[in-house]
Amino acid sequence: MANTAKDYFESLSKEILKISPSVRWIAIADSEGKILNIARREGLDPLMNREENQEYTLNAITRHKSRLKFEDKLGKLVYSLGKYEKLVRIVTPINNKYYVLLTIDVEEPHIDSIMKEQIIPKIIDNTKYFE
Secondary structure (H helix, E strand, C coil), X not given: CCCCHHHHHHHHHHHHHHHCCCEEEEEEEECCCCEXXXXXCCCCCCCCCHHHHHHHHHHHHHHHHHCXXXXXXXXCCCCEEEECCCXXXXXXXXXXXXXXXXXXXXXXXXXXXXXXXXXXXXXXXXXXXXX
8 A cells, every 4th residue: 555645646546547448537636626646547638738627626626515515405425427528527525625536538338337336435445545
């Protein structure tokens, strides 16, 4: 297992990338929207640069926080998904301090099962490293 938080973020990102060839990009961010780690599929030509991804991350986490007031009625967010013409973007909270953001190929027909059966369990199994 990784020795530092940075090592762990890199390790988890690589593990998630291996789950499905349709996973394009992954970032781990803190609750303030700061990206702590980015990994992407080998050979991927990114659609957005680092600054654009940082802005997206900040906005996505801000949107998530704005919805926390409805948690008592709706339950905790498992993941949120935005489907675009060129990719699918997903945000899932790890806990109150960290988030995983990822993109998946838009052609992937099994996004929900990949998230519920593989990616989220991987995150849950490793939540202790995000305390």
